Amino acid sequence: MTATTTTTGPEPSASPDLSKPVGDPPLLEVRNLTVTYGGTVPAVRGADLMVEAGQKLGIAGESGCGKSTLALALLRLLPATAKLTGEILLDGEDVLTMKWGRLRAVRWAGASIVFQGAMHSLNAVHRVGDQIAEPILLHNAKATPAAARRRAGELLEQVGLPAARAQAYPHELSGGQRQRVMIAMALACDPRLIIADEPTTALDVMIQAQILRLIEQLVADQDVGLIMISHDLAVLADTCDRLSVMYAGRVVEEGPARQVYAEARHPYGRALSAAFPRIGDLASRRAPRGLPGDPPDPAALPGGCTFHPRCPVALDSCATEDQELREAGGERRAACVLVDTPATDDSRNTA
Template sequence: MSSKEPVLEIQGLCVDYGLGANAVQAVRDVSLTLHRGEVLGLAGESGSGKSTLAYGLTRLLPPPGVISGGKVIYHQPGGDPVDVLRLNDAGLRAFRWAETSIVFQGAMNSLNPVHRISTQLTDVLAAHQPGMSRAARLARARELLKLVGISADRLDSYPHQLSGGMRQRVMIGMALALEPQVVIMDEPTTALDVVMQRQILRQLVDLRERLGFSVLFITHDLSLLVEFSDRIAIMYGGRIVEEAPAAQLYRDSLHPYSDGLLHAFPPLRGERRELTGIPGSPPDLRSMPSGCAFHPRCPKAFDPCGSELPLLGVPVDRPDESRTVACWLHPGA
């Protein structure tokens, strides 16, 4: 179960691609808090900045990506908070996998095709726990496979000998090898069929309840987040435009973009409804629209939307501190 205690705080994070006047700002002043034991969903169309945010907060940005502002505060159990963006190489190496791990989008691309599963699992343990014996590492590898529902005899398999769902579960097991406090999942089920998606996510939720880690779950499929997340943040044009408890967002979304995403998939329960898309395309980050970035596609846009940027805040017409929105239909306090 989640608590109100923060484990990871993103404060005003900005990420650019390139330098100087030609820099493209992919993440714009994003602030999010992940609480201990919570599943926080992050949704948005491709190009909205979701993966860039994940790679920025873990300092895994490929060139020419640079972090141009903000803080990422990690609250380590029993220790002082640390700013991940200020860690030296040794501190960063200790932070990754041991405190925060990441499950990447393509499991086949993340696993080395020429090494057996046993080698890849034990290499993680050898790198971070050099004092661990080979027998202990193999025992832990078997335990990790069992944890994610895979028979231990698959340790001798190569990645191509496993199904897509099994490869993804191996990656989840690898992410849990050092018992991290935070697991970041970047579109982990995109290439899988819907049955396998649900199986893996139910297993993930079960593991979260047993082990107590927190999850930042990134996807373009809002239907998955509604079903499995505690809270959901919606991202558009590099900014957070709405954040609310999952059930509340599903029943009563405030931002027109959130509403458009919700009407792009069939309802989970109740009467059938017509599916509608969102007209137009996501904004070009090199030439963002003035005012609200969504206004050129928004069916409810009015005068201030095209000229003034709405700030993320608690809506004055819905004074509920559990949700925030950046929309002139519901201006913030």
């Protein structure tokens, strides 16, 4: 694999998976993952994530918070200047300790990525059908070119495109069609985990909705795990089961997606949520509110809680004391000293 570099409601209760043997590892477990560029610039700082088969995890945050770096790190697709530490356990096997041959076998077949920006990820001088067939030929020694091309046509039909579009070049397709090709390619080797990095970037609202519903349906039909990355909390709340919010390379809040969107416990999560309008919210006609300032430069992070220079409720201690994730009620955790203080409607919209 290569890469060119709103609705709220009651949270559905998850029924236990009785078919899964006790003691089986989760599909993906990330433990204390750190990514550092050039030996000094931390892009991801101690991230912990977990995804079960059939589960959809959303990762949200502004540009520059480390979302895409985290996604690429999961399959070691970062440049050689990046140093990775921690553990990335895919079906219990650590991706960071895999030999090159094993890692090559895991990419596409164990986990695959729908890269951000389909036009830049597809090869402009090759037909899309050939690009979908390539990983099939690489990972299945018994596959013939003819069989791989037939499978490419089937995959295109699976994502809502005619099989005949396999003969098209990327520039002959619309943005939504190219994104469907990327999803078909991600499904080519029947992976157990799909990582979708901003899968609806630069698409209009109607096409975005179609792509999101397509991804949801494919995840449900094939019982694969999904990590969806976006800056849009409303999209993630409507699509995913759980949500992790990142800021300055760290996860600062996590929990059931709709709960995090509706009542975030970390001030940054509340600010992101307040930036999106609530359609049909007759009780509150507030306009969306922006968050002043910009995410910090990873090479010059502020002391204490990295969000405190932008935080509307920061205490004096926040400038000197960093905050780890702590229990925030139910299945939720947040990295804030005020996490024990119930969030009011006013505080949720302060930012």
